[in-house]
Amino acid sequence: MSINFSLFKSQNNAKNSALLQRRQRAFVRKIIIVLCAGMMALLVVSTIIDSQETQVIAVAKHNIQQGSRVSVNDIAYVRVPKHKVFNQALSNNISANASIIATCEIRKGMPILQTLLSKIPRIPKGFTSITIHLASADHTLLPGEKIDLAFSKPVQDEEISNSQNAEIHNSEKSKSNTVTNNDKNKNHDIEENNIAEIDERYVSVVHNVMVMQITQSTQASQNQQNTTTLAMPAADALRLLQAQSANPSLAIIAMKLSQ
Known part of the structure; x- marks a missing residue:
C-alpha cells in the first residue's frame, strides 16, 4: 500500500514540475516577444527621424x-x-x-x-551718450534708431519765451484789424491742422537722437519707464541735463524722427 502511495506522489510531482516548466517557458516567450516588438518600434521611429531633414x-x-x-x-x-x-x-x-x-x-x-x-550701434562723431528715464514713447524703440525727444522747458526759459511771445503778440494784434474774413478762415484751418504740433514756447525738442541701448527691468516696467542710453550732440545733452537738474521729475517723451 505504501509503495502505491509513493508512486502516485512521484507522478504528481513530475506533472507539477512539467507544468511549471511550461509556464516558465511561456512567460519567457512573452518577454522576448515584447522586447522584440519594442526594438522594432524603436527601429521604425529611428528610420523615420533619420529620413527627415x-x-x-x-x-x-x-x-x-x-x-x-x-x-x-x-x-x-x-x-x-x-x-x-x-x-x-x-x-x-x-x-x-x-x-x-x-x-x-x-x-x-x-x-x-x-x-x-x-x-550695438557706435556713437557718431561729435555725439555723446547719456542715460535717462523715458516717461513714454509713441512707438517701440530699437537700438540704432534715430528719434526726437520732447521735454518741458525750465521756468526761466518759459518766462523769457512768454515775454518775447507777448511782444510779438502785441505787434501782431495791431495788424489784426486789417485781416479779411478770408484770411481768418484760412488761419482757422491752419490752426486746426496744427493742433497735434508741439508748442515750442513751452516744450524743448531735441532732434536726431540715436538710441544706443534699452534696459527694462521688472520695476521699470511697472513704473512704465525705460532706462535708455541715447547719443546726441554735446550741446543738446547739456541742455537736457540742465533741465533735469532744475526739475528732477522731468518727463521726457520719445517721438518718431520728424521728416
Missing part, C-alpha cells in the same frame, strides 16, 4: 532681458526638423567679441530669431 538652430539657455548683451554663454544649439518657421532662426555661431544685444525679452528655450537681435 533637420537643421541646427540657436535657443536661449536662460531668460535674456531686453537690452542685454547676448554672448556665446547665453545660447545653446539644438537640432530640429527643418521647417520654414525656423528660416529666420539664428544658425551661425556667435563670436566671443560680437557686439549683439536683444531688442526684446527672450524666454528660456525660445528659438533666437535674427529679428530679436541687433548690433
Whole structure:
C-alpha cells in the first residue's frame, strides 16, 4: 500500500514540475516577444527621424532681458526638423567679441530669431551718450534708431519765451484789424491742422537722437519707464541735463524722427 502511495506522489510531482516548466517557458516567450516588438518600434521611429531633414538652430539657455548683451554663454544649439518657421532662426555661431544685444525679452528655450537681435550701434562723431528715464514713447524703440525727444522747458526759459511771445503778440494784434474774413478762415484751418504740433514756447525738442541701448527691468516696467542710453550732440545733452537738474521729475517723451 505504501509503495502505491509513493508512486502516485512521484507522478504528481513530475506533472507539477512539467507544468511549471511550461509556464516558465511561456512567460519567457512573452518577454522576448515584447522586447522584440519594442526594438522594432524603436527601429521604425529611428528610420523615420533619420529620413527627415533637420537643421541646427540657436535657443536661449536662460531668460535674456531686453537690452542685454547676448554672448556665446547665453545660447545653446539644438537640432530640429527643418521647417520654414525656423528660416529666420539664428544658425551661425556667435563670436566671443560680437557686439549683439536683444531688442526684446527672450524666454528660456525660445528659438533666437535674427529679428530679436541687433548690433550695438557706435556713437557718431561729435555725439555723446547719456542715460535717462523715458516717461513714454509713441512707438517701440530699437537700438540704432534715430528719434526726437520732447521735454518741458525750465521756468526761466518759459518766462523769457512768454515775454518775447507777448511782444510779438502785441505787434501782431495791431495788424489784426486789417485781416479779411478770408484770411481768418484760412488761419482757422491752419490752426486746426496744427493742433497735434508741439508748442515750442513751452516744450524743448531735441532732434536726431540715436538710441544706443534699452534696459527694462521688472520695476521699470511697472513704473512704465525705460532706462535708455541715447547719443546726441554735446550741446543738446547739456541742455537736457540742465533741465533735469532744475526739475528732477522731468518727463521726457520719445517721438518718431520728424521728416
